[in-house]
Amino acid sequence: MSATAATPRPQIARPPTAWQTGSNVVFRGLTHAFAGAVVVLLAGIVFEVMRHASGAMAKYGAGFVTGSVWDANRNEFGILPEIGGTLYTSFWALLLAGFLGVTLALVLSQGFLGKRSELVMKNVVELLAAIPSVVYGLWGIFVLVPLLRGPAGFLNDHFPNFPLFSTRLSGPGILPASLVLAIMILPTVTAVSREAMAAVPPRLAAAAYGLGATRWEVIFRVTLPTASGGIFGALVLGLGRAFGETMALAMLAGNAPNFSWSLFSPGNTLAALLANHFPEAGEFEVGALMYAALVLLLITLAVNIIGSLIMLRATAGLKGLR
């Protein structure tokens, strides 16, 4: 205590105390440990899933991915319809949410609205992410499906030969599942692409305006291309979420183990299959389910890797701007 009073050195030039260096080392160690823990956790999950799946992998091999019968009674397992259903519902959801989300992000980032209403809108969209999956599922069953039945019946009556409308919508099916899925991934797509658009340096837009560009031209020739990497990232994130979404799809896709191109036919997804069959699965079935989980993991991983690669290429030309 008296030592500090005796030395008039300014505090800022003081060498770090042992406590400061110590806590620095500990803090750095902690951050490394936690970062490492994430990797270890992922590796652990993959390892555990593979360990349980190994029996089924050896037994069913590639036939598991190409087979289309899931019959626990006869220990016959194939997940082709589920893979198809996962990709098909996610495709429609992404198409819809991508279009809606990017449009919304434009409105929210380009100063079309006042600052205040922008903030309100942004929060409303992000609030969609806070609604539990089950509630989406119930909303789908009790509100969306009855609403869709009329138009779906009309389309089926008038265009029965068009592959997308070739069956009747009895209740749950691909269309309600995809629509609800689109709403569920909308906040992710909107929030991330809005960030990307907001991050476009204002001087770029200012320069374009200075050259006499219209607002339309600035948005479509400058802002969107510059933000394209981020927007693409938003779509990949959204797709990842769509692949893994479980509860709402288990309630709305119909849980029927067959795949059809018709939007109105019931289908199934990998995540819904896992959720439905795990609690009561016997020994063989658990192995098969783990195998299915592994396939889902691989699909998601593949999509993410492809997405990152495309993003790298898309943003490569914009390096100097950042």
Add this chain to the structure above:
Amino acid sequence: MRHLDRSVSTLFALLTLALMLVGGCKKPASEGGAPAAGSAAAPQKADEPTTVTLQGSGASFPAPLYSRWFREFSAKNPNIRVNYQATGSGAGIKAFTAGQTDFGASDAAMTDEEIKQAQDNVVLLPMTAGHIVLAYNLPEVKELKLSRDAYAGIFLGEITKWNDPKIASENPGVKLPATAITPVNRSDGSGTTFVFTQHLSAISDKWKKGPGTGKSVNWPAKAAVGGAKNDGVAALIQRTPGAIGYIEYVYAATSNQPTAILQNKAGKYVAPTPEAAAAALSHVELPADLRAWVTDPEGDDSYPIATYTWILAKKKYADKTKADSLKALLKWCLADGQALSKELHYLPLPANVTEKVSKAVETIE
């Protein structure tokens, strides 16, 4: 200042703890002072402050009844607590075999192999019974009769329209619409599915050779959709015109859903009343291991799809107080508890059955 804050909060925490302890001690003392009439069967341990907790998990079909039973029993015997998780029959058997729970519950009893896995240390106790109904969604049809061929055909996917002659011929005077039939099944593995497919296998050779019997099967009908749990199926039927699906009677009774009148083995058409289901049970003699399925009951007044549901207990428990508490609980369920069954739309066990099951309960050590 910091120090003071901390010591104040510590003091507060200690005080709360002390209060909780005092409150906790008081309760058993006051309960012990006023002997409740219903606690006669319970082990006399009112002076001991320790409570016994019994863990159980399994079938979801009897879960509403079980939780009511266990709540009422614990109210009368405050030193015995019962936790029951409705995880589904399969998961219940697994947890019980692995020793994670003190008792299990299953709609499909246990297979010989499962009993072997549990080192044969298991008693199967039928506790209550229920029946499965075919609920349908045809707003203009008040009464629907389905022959054995008809309902097997619907779930096989052979009958796809409601005005199919196979349905129409049994329902003269009923205007059946030309809408498509949407069969609704359970998407999750379930004891209900087991009982229903077991019945279909018993009445239809084609079903037996095709999908067969199981907690989840490969549903053959092209138009079929699946819902999770009984309430998921019930919601789908309610929301889908032209749908028909199998659910526990409780779920149809509480939601006032119309249910089909089914043809039984004797060829008679029987409505799914609790009386008709009880009649079906009365035609089955329980064997020594108390494992009997009512796959296709005899008798003119029997409703065709009924089943017992079992609690799985160990023959020998390592913990004597646990065994005694469980015995007290099961005895109470078999005696006083049966009156509650009817109130909750389950079937009370016939007297000769409760007698047999009570004897089995006595063997638990």
